[in-house]
Amino acid sequence: MNRRLSILLLIAPSMAVLLGVFLIPMLLMFLLSLQDEAEQFSLANYLLLVQDPYYLELLWRTIRVSLWTVLCTLLLGFPVAMFMANASGRVRGIVAVLILAPHLISVVIRNFGWVVILGEKGWINETLLWLGLIDKPLRLLYNELGVVIGLTDAFIAYMVLAIATSLYGIDTSLYKAAAILGASRIRTFFSVTLPLSLPGVVAGITLVFSLSMSAFVTPALMGGSSVKVIPVIAYEQIMSTLNWPLGAALAFLLLGSSILLVSLFARLVETKRYKEVFTA
Amino acid sequence: MSSLNSMIDVELRNIQKRFQQNVVVKDFSLQVERGEFVSFLGPSGCGKTTTLNMIAGFLEPDEGDLFIKGKRMNGVPPYKRELGMVFQTYSLFPHMTVAENVAYGLKLRKVGRAEIEERVKRVLDLVKLPHVRDRYPKQLSGGQRQRIAIARALVIEPSLLLLDEPLSNLDAKLREELRDELKRLHQEIGVTTIFVTHDQEEALSLSDRIVVLNHGCVEQIGTPTEIYNQPASEFVHTFIGKTNKLSGRVTAVAAGRVTVETDGGLTVEAGEQRQPFVAGQRVHVFIRPEKIRLTDAGRTPNGGSGQLVMASFLGAFTECEVRVGDHLLSVKVQMVDSTLNLNPGQTVGCSWNSDDVLIMPAARDAG
Ligand SMILES: Nc1ncnc2c1ncn2[C@@H]1O[C@H](COP(=O)(O)OP(=O)(O)OP(=O)(O)O)[C@@H](O)[C@H]1O
Ligand SMILES: [Mg+2]
Numbered sequence: 072m073n074r075r076l077s078i079l080l081l082i083a084p085s086m087a088v089l090l091g092v093f094l095i096p097m098l099l100m101f102l103l104s105l106q107d108e109a110e111q112f113s114l115a116n117y118l119l120l121v122q123d124p125y126y127l128e129l130l131w132r133t134i135r136v137s138l139w140t141v142l143c144t145l146l147l148g149f150p151v152a153m154f155m156a157n158a159s160g161r162v163r164g165i166v167a168v169l170i171l172a173p174h175l176i177s178v179v180i181r182n183f184g185w186v187v188i189l190g191e192k193g194w195i196n197e198t199l200l201w202l203g204l205i206d207k208p209l210r211l212l213y214n215e216l217g218v219v220i221g222l223t224d225a226f227i228a229y230m231v232l233a234i235a236t237s238l239y240g241i242d243t244s245l246y247k248a249a250a251i252l253g254a255s256r257i258r259t260f261f262s263v264t265l266p267l268s269l270p271g272v273v274a275g276i277t278l279v280f281s282l283s284m285s286a287f288v289t290p291a292l293m294g295g296s297s298v299k300v301i302p303v304i305a306y307e308q309i310m311s312t313l314n315w316p317l318g319a320a321l322a323f324l325l326l327g328s329s330i331l332l333v334s335l336f337a338r339l340v341e342t343k344r345y346k347e348v349f350t351a
Numbered sequence: 352m353s354s355l356n357s358m359i360d361v362e363l364r365n366i367q368k369r370f371q372q373n374v375v376v377k378d379f380s381l382q383v384e385r386g387e388f389v390s391f392l393g394p395s396g397c398g399k400t401t402t403l404n405m406i407a408g409f410l411e412p413d414e415g416d417l418f419i420k421g422k423r424m425n426g427v428p429p430y431k432r433e434l435g436m437v438f439q440t441y442s443l444f445p446h447m448t449v450a451e452n453v454a455y456g457l458k459l460r461k462v463g464r465a466e467i468e469e470r471v472k473r474v475l476d477l478v479k480l481p482h483v484r485d486r487y488p489k490q491l492s493g494g495q496r497q498r499i500a501i502a503r504a505l506v507i508e509p510s511l512l513l514l515d516e517p518l519s520n521l522d523a524k525l526r527e528e529l530r531d532e533l534k535r536l537h538q539e540i541g542v543t544t545i546f547v548t549h550d551q552e553e554a555l556s557l558s559d560r561i562v563v564l565n566h567g568c569v570e571q572i573g574t575p576t577e578i579y580n581q582p583a584s585e586f587v588h589t590f591i592g593k594t595n596k597l598s599g600r601v602t603a604v605a606a607g608r609v610t611v612e613t614d615g616g617l618t619v620e621a622g623e624q625r626q627p628f629v630a631g632q633r634v635h636v637f638i639r640p641e642k643i644r645l646t647d648a649g650r651t652p653n654g655g656s657g658q659l660v661m662a663s664f665l666g667a668f669t670e671c672e673v674r675v676g677d678h679l680l681s682v683k684v685q686m687v688d689s690t691l692n693l694n695p696g697q698t699v700g701c702s703w704n705s706d707d708v709l710i711m712p713a714a715r716d717a718g
Contacts, residue, residue, distance in 0.1 A: 248442040250429040251407055252456035252507065262455075266446045347487055348446045 104319035116320035127322075130328060133300040136215055136290070137283035140222040144279050147223065147274070148230035152271075154266070155231070156238035163235075170228045182221055182292040189220065213295030221289040226282050230275035237271025238264070270349050273340050277333055284329045301325045316336060356692040359421070360385045360543040361406065361511055368401055368567075375401050377567045379415070383511075386541045390554040391615030393564035394590065402564075405514055406545065408432050420510055433544070440522060441496040443488035449475070449499050450484040456507040474506040477536065494525045498532070505540065509706065512544045518553065526553075533557060550590045555579065563587045581625055585711045588637055595643075595680050597636040598713060600664035601628050609710055611636050616679030617655050619621035633713040640683040642707035645693075646700040654702035662693040669693060673692040673701055 107113040120126045151170070155163050173181060187193055189211035196208040212219055241264065249259040265272075287302040294300070301321055308318035361383040368376040376398040381431060383389050391399045404410040406417065408429035410552060417424045443452050450471050457467045475481045478498040488496055497517055503510060517533075520524045534557055537544055548554050554561050555575040563570040563578060563586075571583040582588035589596075599613035607623040611634055619636050628634065643654070656676035671682045680701060684693070 087543070242440065242442065244438050244440055244442040245444060247407075247409060247429070248438060248444070248503075249455075251432070251434055251436040251513075253430050253433070253459040253505070254455075255430055258459065263444060317643075344446070 079330055091211070093229070100319045101323060104323055106316045108194070108316075116317050117324075119317070120320055120324050126324075128305060129299065130300070130324065131286060132215075133302075133325070133330070134328070136218050136222070136300060137280050139215070139219045140226065140283040141276050141280050143219060143223040144227045144230040145276065146171060148227050148275065149234055149272075152234035152268075153229045155235045167232070170231055173217075173224075174228065178225055178288050179292065181224065183290055185217075185221055185224065185293060189217060212293060213297055215294070215298050217293040217295075218290050220299050222283050222286055223292040225289055226279045229278045229282065233275035233278060234268055234271040237268045237274075241267050269340070270347065273337070277336065280336075281329055281333060284325060325346055356455060358385050359383070359604065360419065361545070362416075362418040363402075363406075364416040366405060366412045366417065367396070367401070368405060368410065369413050375567050376405070376412075379567075379569055381562060381569075381572065383543060383545065385543055388537050388544045388546065388559045390546045390548055390561045391564055392548055392551060392554040392560040392561050392590075393570075394549060397564045398558075398567040399549075399564060401513055403513055403545065403547050406511075407434060407436055407513055412698070433507070433509055434511050434513060435507060435509030436519045437497070437500045437504050437515065439494075441488070441500045441520075443496055443500055443503070444585055445488050448467075448485050448487055449480075449491070452488070452499060453506050456503065460507065470506055474502045477505070477539070478502045478532075478541050494519055494529060497521065497529060498515060500534070501533075504513055505536075505542065509542065512542045514544065514546045516549070518548075519550070525552070525642055530556060555591070564588065565590075582709065583625070585635065585651075588709060588711070593640055593681065595638045595640065595678070597638075597678055599634060601630050601632045601634055601710075602621045604630055605630055608705070613676070613678065615675070617676050617678065619708055620653050620705045621710050622704075622706040623645075624710050626712070628710060628712070635713050637683045637709040637711065638703055638707060639682075640681040641668075641685075642705050643680060643682045643701050645673070645682060645684055646702055653705050656698060656700040659693060659695055659697050659699050673699060675701055 100172075105112055105114065106117055107115050120130075151166070155166050158166065188195060190196070191208040193211075195211065196205075199205045200208065211220070245263055246259055249263050250256075254262060285302055286300075287306060290298060290300045291303050291306075294303070301324065304326070305318045305321040308314045308321060312318075359382050361381070363379050366376060366379040367374065378664060379402060380706075391402060393399055395567060401410060405412050406419075406717070408424065408427060409621045412425065419432065419434075443449075444455065447455065453471045453474060455466050455705060457470060462470070471484070472481065475484055478501060480495060480498055480502070483491060483499070488499070491499065492672045496522075501517070514533075518529055521529060530553055533546075537557075546554070546557060555578075558575055560572060560574055561578050562572050565586050571578060573581070573583075578587060579591055582591065582615075588594060597613045597615060597617065597619070599611040599617075599619070601609060602612045602618075603610040609621045609628050611619045611621065613619060619638075621636070646654075655675040657673045657680075660672040660674050660679065662669055662671045665684075669684045671684055673680045673682055682701060
């Protein structure tokens with residue numbers, strides 16, 4: 072009884088904050104999204120979103136960019152996580168700092184850094200031109216590729232740290248056991264390392280996917296006018312067009328599809344075996 | 352290869368291993384015959400695991416050659432050595448069922464499905480755990496995990512089985528049970544085995560031969576009885592079991608028999624020794640507690656009488672301490688051969704056979 076009460080008291084402040092700044096505004100936004108221009112209750116906004124091909128393409132583009140970002144962070148991040156897992160505590164710390172240090176700088180500045188690097192006169196294009204590998208500059212910016220590059224840079228730390236954490240938990244004698252049973256290093260990776268790092272991979276994918284779906288700054292800066300994603304359009308509806316109800320409906324479309332996809336993914340991954348192996 | 356050599360499954364020739372400046376394994380040479388059970392016995396940090404890891408291929412020797420089945424193995428990676436190994440921490444794959452764990456090595460060898468099924472079943476029967484095949488490792492007890500680890504190592508029919516302290520994580524009773532199990536398995540399938548332990552009882556009961564290691568050096572290689580009865584060094588004798596150590600001086604050497612006058616005032620006669628002694632030499636005399644008999648005071652052909660200081664009953668035997676002269680002797684008394692009342696303070700006699708007395712030269716600084 073006493074214990075219960077003290078727990079309630081302990082979580083009360085954070086609950087109050089969550090309620091005040093998160094749940095109540097969410098509720099108000101939701102009510103807003105159910106209004107038409109005459110401020111009458113209506114489902115018109117949602118009907119528009121699911122019927123207009125423009126908005127369906129917008130949704131699909133947002134998902135597509137997020138999936139590419141997940142794939143890039145996974146493929147680039149896994150080796151870094153493996154390196155950290157094999158390194159000494161000191162090296163792990165150094166690598167973690169190197170990965171997190173860019174987050175000390177505003178994402179706006181980092182994106183502008185990319186603009187300088189990837190632009191038509193950026194050093195990548197200049198170098199390739201100079202080497203004669205291309206004869207006109209590649210388009211690396213203001214398209215989906217640019218957005219994926221920017222988002223990968225912004226979120227790869229989450230993927231690396233999530234995977235590294237689960238790799239740290241693997242008993243290294245399992246690698247010896249696999250080797251002595253006849254497994255080459257590649258076999259060991261696919262049959263031992265990868266399956267045992269699954270909880271970290273799942274966490275990383277979920278994190279990076281949700282973050283990419285709702286990312287605003289990077290698509291706005293590196294996608295230009297051609298790669299608009301839901302957060303960017305929602306922003307425009309609210310700030311420029313002043314169509315708040317449609318902006319709110321877009322926000323809930325984003326939230327709903329993120330939750331749906333993430334839970335679908337969880338369903339897919341969490342097989343009977345996964346639960347038996349990874350839950351206590 | 353001569354026919355003599357083909358019976359040697361493992362050969363270490365002057366193996367040496369350094370970590371930075373520390374020499375961890377020094378000039379290790381050993382031949383293990385087909386079907387033999389050899390133990391590496393020694394205190395913590397003496398280089399047992401390091402040597403085993405060199406045989407397995409996880410470490411490369413800095414000097415010397417390693418042969419398995421007559422083939423030089425230096426530089427061959429572990430996954431090409433066709434060995435079985437059981438680790439101290441079991442190291443079962445947590446994401447695979449017992450059957451999948453056991454089948455792992457067979458799948459890598461591209462054995463057919465039906466045969467895998469058959470061999471997994473056979474080896475699980477061998478370790479008497481056919482009913483756990485569909486469980487995950489964490490659903491097994493410690494002893495069961497260890498048996499499955501052994502099954503996984505054996506199923507590939509390795510040319511050599513390496514065991515690194517496989518019993519040390521188990522409680523005392525289970526240890527003994529699995530020790531007997533290991534012995535039975537070895538008798539049944541006869542796989543050449545190298546067993547690492549720091550427990551002398553395990554080594555004595557299981558091995559055909561024991562390699563006693565200390566600080567990376569081989570102290571002695573011999574059968575359990577040789578190691579126990581004819582230790583090559585003081586280290587071997589003291590490591591293998593409890594003992595009484597008395598300092599003294601040789602007074603007479605005649606017809607292989609050595610007489611020592613101890614500093615505590617005892618005269619000890621010893622039978623033939625591995626090394627020669629001369630009169631006047633400073634020596635240590637060793638007598639094991641279980642080799643000393645308690646008798647009525649007075650009649651002591653080789654021994655002395657003294658006062659019983661302490662007696663603690665331990666079930667199968669009683670551990671006593673007897674003050675004889677200036678020495679405090681530990682004596683292990685089997686209750687069967689004793690009709691004595693063991694009351695502290697009473698006077699008792701201690702006697703032993705001269706053949707059970709071991710003499711070692713004292714180190715120079717002690718003389
Ligand atoms: N990778 C390493 N780097 C440096 N020193 C090491 C390394 N591995 C082992 N050593 C040292 O080598 C010595 C022998 O180690 P080893 O693990 O072979 O001992 P052991 O006989 O197996 O001991 P235990 O019974 O405790 O397992 C120890 O002094 C240890 O500190
Ligand atoms: Mg060891």
